[in-house]
Amino acid sequence: MAIDIEHLAENFAKKIRIERAKRKLSQEKLAELSELHRTTISAIEREKFYPTIDNVAKIANALKLSIAELFDFNF
């Protein structure tokens, strides 16, 4: 099935918020684990931009998820 690009930013933001909440991580803590700036996490969660794949990979590693798991939007 094709990826729903129209809702990609929204779905990705929601996914990060859900996975962060599951682990009781603050944006700041996830940023620290991902080696990203807190404002980057915040901007992704507010759908301010599309992250690059290196940042996505850093977040996936911090959450111990594969790329496939991170893009599973069956909430």
Added chain:
Amino acid sequence: MAIDIEHLAENFAKKIRIERAKRKLSQEKLAELSELHRTTISAIEREKFYPTIDNVAKIANALKLSIAELFDFNF
């Protein structure tokens, strides 16, 4: 297993080249199918930058691959 960020640009570039070759698509044709500029495809294949997830999704859709398949680097 954690994603190998050090080789991510290299692996992603290689993957696009392989999948494009399998389908006998030129960079121009893949760009057209993905609704991206040819120079974007070219730059990704030359590891000039990390693509954003919307562009990755457009390429995946053009190649009829899932995100998981596109990030499968078992060449």
